[in-house]
Amino acid sequence: MSRKVEKPPRMPQFKKWWVKLSIYTVVFLTIVFTFFLGVFVEFSHNIVQKNTLIYNFFKIVSNAEEISYYELDTTALKSTIYNFIKLHFNENDPNYIERVTNAYIDLFNRVPKGDRHYILYYIALCSVESHFKMSARSDAGAVGIAQVMWSIWGDVIQKNYGVSRESLYTSIEDNIYVGYMIWRNCLRQNKYDIQKANISYLGVNNNNYNSQLPTTYRGGGL
Secondary structure, eight states: OOOOOOOOOOOOHHHHHHHHHHHHHHHHHHHHHHHHHHHHHHHHHHHHHHHHHHHHHHHHHHHOTTOOSSSOOHHHHHHHHHHHHHHHHOSOOHHHHHHHHHHHHHHHHHSOGGGHHHHHHHHHHHHHHHTTOTTOBOTTOEETTTTEEHHHHHHHHHHHHOOOHHHHHHOHHHHHHHHHHHHHHHHHHTTTOHHHHHHHHHSSOOGGGGTTSOGGGSTTOO
16 A cells, blocks of 8 residues: 655745745845945045045145244245145136135135134135035035035125125135135134034034044134
């Protein structure tokens, strides 16, 4: 008498469904993790680039023996600022670079000597925000070299600085001056904490701007 061959027990339908769901979930989470890992790596790379720009600028300035941080001489600074703008503007337009340089020199001459060292940081900040391009526009509506947002600061700009929206968009000098004054006010309001001032000015938490600056220029140490 032949014996009946027993069939292996069938996997319950619920268990099969659960195994499939687990596999799909693992695949989905792997894809999501890979995506966000790529975003994080790109973000970290950008932060390092921005920090390096600022750090290198201050390194250039600090290596210029004729420049004193307490008695900043605009003549000595001009060539350093010009070369820094030329390096990061990335376009061959000497006349434009000269005009931007002169706008910063004019700014040095307009502010009290005791405040001039803040402009060094501001120049570096402009480099990472716009690469000194007046044509720079952000998705949030920030414009020009200083990336000023008219939608936020328009009333303040008109009332305190007499600069129109058109001038903010087209004038190198006005854009740089207004941007500095707004950032300087943010600095005062935040008790000279540069990191907090940047958050107020830029509208986002960019504390990493300060992480590689020389000690003299870090938040609270200016």
